[in-house]
Amino acid sequence: MSIEISENYSLRPYNTFGIDVQARFFTRAYSHSDLNEAIAFAKSKNLEILVLGGGSNVLFTQDQNKVVVLNRLMGKQVEQENENNYFVGVGAGENWHEFVQTAIHNNWAGIENLSLIPGCVGAGPMQNIGAYGVELSDVLHSVEALNIHTNENHVFSLNECELGYRESIFKRKEKGNWIITKVNFELLKRPRFKVEYGAIQNELEKMNVDILSIEAVSQAVCQIRSSKLPDPKVLGNAGSFFKNPTITIAQYDQLKQIDEHVPFYPVSDLEVKVPAGYLIEKCGWKGKQIGSCGVHHLQALVLVNHGNAKGIELKNLSEEIIQSVHEKYAIKLEREVNLY
Numbered sequence: 569m570s571i572e573i574s575e576n577y578s579l580r581p582y583n584t585f586g587i588d589v590q591a592r593f594f595t596r597a598y599s600h601s602d603l604n605e606a607i608a609f610a611k612s613k614n615l616e617i618l619v620l621g622g623g624s625n626v627l628f629t630q631d632q633n634k635v636v637v638l639n640r641l642m643g644k645q646v647e648q649e650n651e652n653n654y655f656v657g658v659g660a661g662e663n664w665h666e667f668v669q670t671a672i673h674n675n676w677a678g679i680e681n682l683s684l685i686p687g688c689v690g691a692g693p694m695q696n697i698g699a700y701g702v703e704l705s706d707v708l709h710s711v712e713a714l715n716i717h718t719n720e721n722h723v724f725s726l727n728e729c730e731l732g733y734r735e736s737i738f739k740r741k742e743k744g745n746w747i748i749t750k751v752n753f754e755l756l757k758r759p760r761f762k763v764e765y766g767a768i769q770n771e772l773e774k775m776n777v778d779i780l781s782i783e784a785v786s787q788a789v790c791q792i793r794s795s796k797l798p799d800p801k802v803l804g805n806a807g808s809f810f811k812n813p814t815i816t817i818a819q820y821d822q823l824k825q826i827d828e829h830v831p832f833y834p835v836s837d838l839e840v841k842v843p844a845g846y847l848i849e850k851c852g853w854k855g856k857q858i859g860s861c862g863v864h865h866l867q868a869l870v871l872v873n874h875g876n877a878k879g880i881e882l883k884n885l886s887e888e889i890i891q892s893v894h895e896k897y898a899i900k901l902e903r904e905v906n907l908y
């Protein structure tokens with residue numbers, strides 16, 4: 569066996585909430601053959617596998633009686649190009665923001681709005697990462713994955729991934745069945761700027777940008793994100809803890825009777841999205857701290873670990889928030905973060 573396996577290993581450095589739980593077994597995989605060894609080892613112990621990238625979208629509520637595999641399959645290269653696109657293949661273990669920077673450096677457009685999202689490339693399709701008007705689904709070509717039960721390799725086309733708002737086949741029907749090994753992107757040779765969303769335009773003006781470039785958009789996004797979101801290295805968190813609920817226009821009309829100021833973003837002719845952060849804030853949670861757990865003082869959508877919070881305490885806090893939003897607004901918030 570060539571992979572190194574540690575037993576009863578602390579996962580604290582491997583989740584951005586900084587929760588101190590132990591993995592029964594822990595290993596790092598740098599290649600397909602490492603992954604196959606980890607799978608064989610898990611089978612021999614009759615244990616499940618849990619794959620981690622950067623641990624920036626998980627909340628551990630207990631020790632993990634599993635084989636935890638840190639996916640470190642690397643590599644990023646243009647595999648094909650045509651008149652309009654670069655087709656870029658990226659190993660699942662590559663750091664997402666470093667990949668965005670490589671894309672900007674090489675003039676591969678399409679992911680500049682997704683700058684500074686923590687974590688690894690392989691987790692991107694899990695919840696169809698998105699920010700500032702762009703989602704992974706806008707640039708995804710296909711996803712290569714290894715089946716944990718059959719060792720089959722499969723290439724999921726964009727359609728097969730069933731991507732939705734923070735959703736995918738990997739998070740639903742096929743949960744726990746696949747290890748994503750490589751993500752294939754279809755990036756643009758000529759940028760299509762999306763700057764109307766989330767104050768990017770204002771930020772570009774502040775930066776005195778006259779000629780738009782993907783680099784300028786990325787810098788603006790980084791600037792906005794750093795001013796609004798807590799840095800997990802300083803304050804443990806996993807970004808947005810809840811999804812923004814999508815409701816029907818009829819439900820929104822009822823909501824307005826409770827609070828006429830509730831903002832909304834159109835999703836379709838029939839549905840709108842409501843900012844969960846607004847609802848949570850209006851229920852009085854913004855900036856609250858209970859023991860070591862808290863709700864961030866600038867962004868109520870983000871739960872934080874002020875020190876030695878336990879995962880179960882953060883889960884309980886999230887349940888109280890869900891309940892109070894439901895009582896006030898009759899809307900049931902869903903968690904975006906994956907609980908284990």
Ligand SMILES: Cc1cc2nc3c(=O)[nH]c(=O)nc-3n(C[C@H](O)[C@H](O)[C@H](O)COP(=O)(O)OP(=O)(O)OC[C@H]3O[C@@H](n4cnc5c(N)ncnc54)[C@H](O)[C@@H]3O)c2cc1C
Nearest residue numbers: 621622623624625686687688690691697698699748806807
């Ligand atoms: C400060 C902050 C800001 C954030 N902002 C955003 C944002 O703007 N938009 C957004 O969408 N998200 C955001 N997130 C959430 C998070 O960064 C993303 O979801 C990211 O893609 C998670 O990557 P990761 O490698 O850390 O995944 P992990 O937390 O390691 O894993 C997340 C899930 O994916 C699974 N998984 C991971 N890698 C693989 C793989 N190779 N194969 C199969 N399953 C896998 C894990 O088992 C787990 O279920 C933010 C988080 C933080 C802390």
